[in-house]
Amino acid sequence: MSEKGEDEQGENPEQVEKVEPEEPDEPQDDFYPPDEVGHLRVSKLIQQSLKRIGKTPDGSKYAFVELECEQKVLIITIQKISSLYDIIPQYTFLRKISFANNQLSDVSSIQKIQYLTHLSLAFNQINSLESFNVLNTYEFLEELNLDNNKIQNLGQINVPRLKKLILTNNQISSVIGFTGHNSLKILELKQNKLVSFEGLKDIPTLEELWASFNLLESFNDLQNLPKLRLLHLRSNKIQTIKEIPNLPSLYHFSLTANLVEKLDEFAKLSQYPNLRTLNVHENQVATEMGDGIRKEIVMLIHQIETVNKEPITPEDKNDALNELKERIAAAIQKKKEEEEEALRLAEEARLAEEARLAEEARLAEEARQQAEEARQNEQKKEQE
Numbered sequence: 001m002s003e004k005g006e007d008e009q010g011e012n013p014e015q016v017e018k019v020e021p022e023e024p025d026e027p028q029d030d031f032y033p034p035d036e037v038g039h040l041r042v043s044k045l046i047q048q049s050l051k052r053i054g055k056t057p058d059g060s061k062y063a064f065v066e067l068e069c070e071q072k073v074l075i076i077t078i079q080k081i082s083s084l085y086d087i088i089p090q091y092t093f094l095r096k097i098s099f100a101n102n103q104l105s106d107v108s109s110i111q112k113i114q115y116l117t118h119l120s121l122a123f124n125q126i127n128s129l130e131s132f133n134v135l136n137t138y139e140f141l142e143e144l145n146l147d148n149n150k151i152q153n154l155g156q157i158n159v160p161r162l163k164k165l166i167l168t169n170n171q172i173s174s175v176i177g178f179t180g181h182n183s184l185k186i187l188e189l190k191q192n193k194l195v196s197f198e199g200l201k202d203i204p205t206l207e208e209l210w211a212s213f214n215l216l217e218s219f220n221d222l223q224n225l226p227k228l229r230l231l232h233l234r235s236n237k238i239q240t241i242k243e244i245p246n247l248p249s250l251y252h253f254s255l256t257a258n259l260v261e262k263l264d265e266f267a268k269l270s271q272y273p274n275l276r277t278l279n280v281h282e283n284q285v286a287t288e289m290g291d292g293i294r295k296e297i298v299m300l301i302h303q304i305e306t307v308n309k310e311p312i313t314p315e316d317k318n319d320a321l322n323e324l325k326e327r328i329a330a331a332i333q334k335k336k337e338e339e340e341e342a343l344r345l346a347e348e349a350r351l352a353e354e355a356r357l358a359e360e361a362r363l364a365e366e367a368r369q370q371a372e373e374a375r376q377n378e379q380k381k382e383q384e
Helices: 003-010 034-049 108-112 264-271 284-289 292-300 314-383
Strands: 050-055 062-068 096-098 118-120 143-145 164-166 186-188 208-210 230-232 252-254 277-279
Touching: 034 050, 034 062, 264 292, 284 292, 292 314
Parallel strands: 062 096, 096 118, 118 143, 143 164, 164 186, 186 208, 208 230, 230 252, 252 277
Antiparallel strands: 050 062
């Protein structure tokens, strides 16, 4: 047996030095309260997500100006953020922030970022716009993305320089609490539960309104939107166009996949002098008419340039307008013929009535004469 083996056999177990376990490098739940663990984890994530350095507004120093803490891909070691704690306010000079695809419901701490211009909170758990209705906050915010949250009502937005607001894929059923806005240019309300536009008014700067895949039956509640150029209402419940709102700048209008059954409904859109693009396919009337719907639209709205995403060529327009002239001429001729036929029938009726009256008079006279003869004969018999 070797000396090493003899030494090992000869060791006294009680004399072996005990080694204490080392402290862990990272905080563990066994040693830190859960809130502190979460705080440290989020703080580290935010630090790792900082991007691009720029000058501070006064130009005196440099600071991080972008934060992109969004979960674009599934990384097993990174959990979605459900709380921002009090971490964000220390990054005073951020201008762009994204916390997309997390689990946030309270984002009020972001209000303290004074110079923020772009904010994305898409795919979170936010159920209210209250955080964006606080005076003297978000004074420089221009774009706000709240796509895929749990917001149920579009209320007042107190963000003075906001130009683009994305509220797609929420649960919004009403906009009655909205009180207007003085700088908003693009509003996206796609895939919500809107049944009416009541309350959506007084946005003098609005240029684009996206409200496809809702439950709208009309759009006549839109008010005071003088610069609205694009109105997208695909896949709603519009069947008739009873009244149209005053939209003097409307250029592009999509009514694709609604419930319009009669061609005449589209005639009312001719009141929009700047309308150039109209999409109406996947309505019942368009399905029944096929490609012929394009020519019919040109006849109704002479200035139209694109129908169902296909340009109207000069030849198309001339063909349609020539056919319209022919239809008008035919209609005038038909009306004239109908009027002449009506006059002829009236004259025939008058003559027939005169003949009837004359015949009645003749018969009456014959009856009178016969009665007179009978009376005279009776008198003669009496005298004899």
